[in-house]
Amino acid sequence: MEKLVAADVCVGGAMQNIEERLIHKYEKILLEAKLNSPKESEVTIFDTAFRKHHENPTTELLAFFIDPNEVHDLGLIFYDGFISSLKDISDELNDLDFGGFQKIGIEQTVADQKRIDLWLESEKTLILVELKINHEQNNPVLHYEAWGKKEAKDGEKHLIKLVVSLDGITKFKNWYSISYSHLAKHIRTTLSKSSVERPLSKWTIFAREFLLHLVNLKEVLETDMNTIEFVIKNNKEIQELFILREKAYKEIEQHVLNEYGAVFEEKNYKVVSERRDKKEAKAWRFQNTKFKSSTDLALYLYYDVKPTSELWLCFDLNKKNKEIVKTINTRVKRGKYKNQINTKKSNEQTDENYLSICWEFNEFNLLAITELIIENQKLLNQIELG
Numbered sequence: 386m387e388k389l390v391a392a393d394v395c396v397g398g399a400m401q402n403i404e405e406r407l408i409h410k411y412e413k414i415l416l417e418a419k420l421n422s423p424k425e426s427e428v429t430i431f432d433t434a435f436r437k438h439h440e441n442p443t444t445e446l447l448a449f450f451i452d453p454n455e456v457h458d459l460g461l462i463f464y465d466g467f468i469s470s471l472k473d474i475s476d477e478l479n480d481l482d483f484g485g486f487q488k489i490g491i492e493q494t495v496a497d498q499k500r501i502d503l504w505l506e507s508e509k510t511l512i513l514v515e516l517k518i519n520h521e522q523n524n525p526v527l528h529y530e531a532w533g534k535k536e537a538k539d540g541e542k543h544l545i546k547l548v549v550s551l552d553g554i555t556k557f558k559n560w561y562s563i564s565y566s567h568l569a570k571h572i573r574t575t576l577s578k579s580s581v582e583r584p585l586s587k588w589t590i591f592a593r594e595f596l597l598h599l600v601n602l603k604e605v606l607e608t609d610m611n612t613i614e615f616v617i618k619n620n621k622e623i624q625e626l627f628i629l630r631e632k633a634y635k636e637i638e639q640h641v642l643n644e645y646g647a648v649f650e651e652k653n654y655k656v657v658s659e660r661r662d663k664k665e666a667k668a669w670r671f672q673n674t675k676f677k678s679s680t681d682l683a684l685y686l687y688y689d690v691k692p693t694s695e696l697w698l699c700f701d702l703n704k705k706n707k708e709i710v711k712t713i714n715t716r717v718k719r720g721k722y723k724n725q726i727n728t729k730k731s732n733e734q735t736d737e738n739y740l741s742i743c744w745e746f747n748e749f750n751l752l753a754i755t756e757l758i759i760e761n762q763k764l765l766n767q768i769e770l771g
Contacts, residue, residue, distance in 0.1 A: 414622050417615070443602075444502050444516050446595055448491045451505065457588040461486060462579050466572030467505075470563055471512075471547070473571065478561070481543060484508025495532040499525045504533075510545055511537040515557075517550040518602060526557050551602060569599040634667050637686070637751060641671065644755050645762070651675070654762075659683055665690075671758060676769045678703060679739075682758055692745040695727075696754060698761050700740040700768075709768055710740050716764055717742055722757050 449455050450463040464486045472479040484507045493501040503514040513533045515524060530546065537544045548555035553564030573596050576589070583589070616623065638656055645654045653675050659668030666688060672681040678701035685695045700713060717723065725744040744757060 410622070414619055414626070417619075443518065443599075444491050447516070448489050448503055450592055450595065451486075452489050453486055457592070458586065459576075459588055459592060460579075462575050463572055463592070466575040467568065468507075469575065470568045470571035471545070471561070473567075474561060474563055478545070481510070483510050493532070495525075496528040497525065499528050501529050501532065504536075506536075506542070510543045512545045512547060515548045515560075517548060517555075524557075526560065565599040565602050569596045572596055634686075638669060640751060641669075641684075641755050641758055644759055645671075648759050649762075649766075659685070671762070673762070673766065673769070676765075678769065680765055680769055682761055682765075684754065684758065686749060692747050693749045694746045694754060696744045696746075696757055696761075698740075698742040698765070700765070702738055702740055713740060713742075713764065713768065717761070720757075720760060722753070722760075725757075 447463075450457060450459065451467055453459075453461050453464060468483050471483075472481075487506045487508060489503070489505045491503050493504055495501060501513055502516045505512040505514065511533055513529055515526075515529075526546070530544075533544050533546065546557070546560040548557060548560050548562040549565060549568060550562060551565060553562055553567055555562035573593075576592060576596070642654065642656065646652070653673060655672055655674055657670045657672060659670050666685040668686070669684045670681050671684070679699070680701045681699055683697040683699060685697070687693060687695075698713075698717070700710075702710070717726065722744055725746060727743045727745045730745075731741055731743045746754065
């Protein structure tokens with residue numbers, strides 16, 4: 386007999402060691418997942434409206450803000466910033482006198498019905514601009530150049546050919562290239578200098594949002610290989626974590642039901658899934674099947690927000706005496722967990738057909754929550770069953 390007891394102890398100890406090693410293993414993976422989580426950039430209104438054909442809206446917006454004659458009332462801020470971004474990439478351009486702004490156009494049709502994204506004419510230059518976002522650079526640049534030479538009157542104006550791309554690189558011969566972030570940096574500088582002199586307007590806010598959008602472009606479109614590689618590498622363990630989580634949820638449910646069994650003689654209690662289950666929280670509804678109403682208790686275990694968990698008493702008011710409501714409110718306000726009640730949430734998120742009371746827990750405490758569930762179930766049983 387002693388040998389059997391010793392064997393059981395050894396097996397139990399071995400199983401505990403295995404479980405502890407697994408937990409440490411999963412903790413390590415979760416820590417690695419946090420370290421690999423990409424930092425979310427600030428989302429702009431332009432990011433949310435980004436379409437599949439990315440260049441068109443970006444081109445239109447850039448042309449709109451560069452043109453000082455448009456309704457934005459920002460004057461030459463974008464034009465000056467654009468010229469500054471060009472002067473910064475080449476000694477030749479740095480020494481060049483661009484002169485003042487004259488006109489700007491987009492989607493210019495050239496030979497064979499091809500189109501230049503954007504062109505800008507100043508007093509002394511004509512600038513052809515191709516805006517590339519997540520596309521191969523295989524444009525018919527010879528057609529563009531032919532149109533540009535003609536418009537620049539064969540040398541009367543200095544012809545500049547520019548590609549704006551995510552990485553600031555181009556394969557086009559004799560074309561300059563800058564990145565969107567480089568362009569945004571220079572325009573931001575001119576915008577911030579002018580902000581001291583001009584009042585804040587909706588157009589200034591839109592302009593800042595647009596510049597932030599240009600900075601975000603690479604991140605928005607770039608495939609996050611680090612995350613992909615991490616998930617593929619740990620796919621088995623991640624799946625095991627999901628299984629482990631479901632097991633833990635089942636343990637919580639069973640713990641509460643076991644307490645029901647220990648406290649109440651009747652076996653007429655059940656658990657059903659709550660409608661918000663798996664969207665924002667794991668959720669359970671604990672019900673007495675003898676109730677002739679929809680009265681029950683709902684437990685929420687939130688995924689990533691505080692409070693970590695909530696318990697809701699949901700009392701069906703259908704054909705109920707108002708005095709009963711007073712009784713319930715009086716009883717819960719005297720209860721052990723009265724300080725956990727969120728009165729504001731109870732009032733704001735209550736259906737008119739129900740009396741709802743919400744208890745909040747910033748840290749998940751299974752024993753306390755179970756005790757509160759049983760305490761409230763006793764109260765509901767007295768009222769619903771008499």
